[in-house]
Amino acid sequence: MDRPEVPLPQLHAFVVLAEELHFGHAAARLGIAQPPLSQQIRRLEDKVGHPLFDRGPGRVTLTPVGRELLPAARQALAGLADGLAAARAVGGGRAGRLRIGFAASLALTVLPGLLRTFRERFPGVDLDIREMTSAPQIAALHDKAIDIGLLREPPADETELGFRTVLSEHFVAVLPRAHPLAAQQSVRLGQLADSPFVLLPRAVGPQLHDQIIGLCTAAGFAPRVAQHAVEWQTVCALVEAGLGVSLAPASIRRIRLKDVAFRRIVPGTARTRVAVAWRRDDQNPLVAHLLAAVSRNPADPADGPQPPHRAPTDRP
Secondary structure (H helix, E strand, O other), X not given: OOOOOOOHHHHHHHHHHHHHOOHHHHHHHHOOOHHHHHHHHHHHHHHHOOOXXXXXXXXXXXXXXXXXXXXXHHHHHHHHHHHHHHHHHHHOOOOEEEEEEEOHHHHHOHHHHHHHHHHHHOOOEEEEEEEOOHHHHHHHHHOOOOOEEEEEOOOOOOOOEEEEEEEEEEEEEEEEOOOHHHHOOEEEHHHHOOOEEEEOOHHHOHHHHHHHHHHXXXXXXXXXXXXXXXXHHHHHHHHHOOOOEEEEEHHHHHOOOOOEEEEEEEOOOOEEEEEEEEEXXXXXXXXXXXXXXXXXXXXXXXXXXXXOOXXXXXXX
């Protein structure tokens, strides 16, 4: 099909004249003189190859060709108007699509409130939420596969990405309920030296993995890793099954499993950081809006009191 090359002024003039059926009234509505209007109509008729109007003394009527063209002309003008409005909305950050990667554990803290705040302010924006561990989020940001990342322990050597801390939390020991240390209110890291560990693979979160290994090293032992699991929920499930112990961010206590005990680590000075990440050169206004929503939506402190409807007490 050949692409029609019809100037918009001609199409607009045709629709207005078809509605007014009077050259003088149509010219006044268009804000032009009558001769230029007549020229626009004649040029369009030349393009179509047939008369669009019957012109008689004191009257103007649409020909069958004109009646056939009118709905398509109106649709074309309306579609262009809608497209311009949509483009302006995207350019102004009121519409469009924002792709957000997030670490699964952040659904327990940062993510729900942040998304709620953003949606309340920008209901016309489509959110594409993707569950990803931290290292794949960094790669996806570089590849422009996502626009925003919510991750743990951002790397310190990144120059193309920006990071803003949204949450800082202590570590806790994750123990099977039957573990002897579960009877204590707190645990010294050295007390875990003889227990097998369940940890996230380093590939999915190098900084957090190295931080946990470093805490154990500082306590005088190298953890014996018996199992790896990609998500914290799986880590806790393997601990519940008696396959080992773990160290986890405090918010992981919100994963409620019957036979898992969470205990404070002493000394409790070490903290893990949650950050929002973005490309520094990204001109998408939706990214700026999301960062503003982060500022307006302080994270629920994971180190504070536990939420209601907890699992039964994890004391033996």
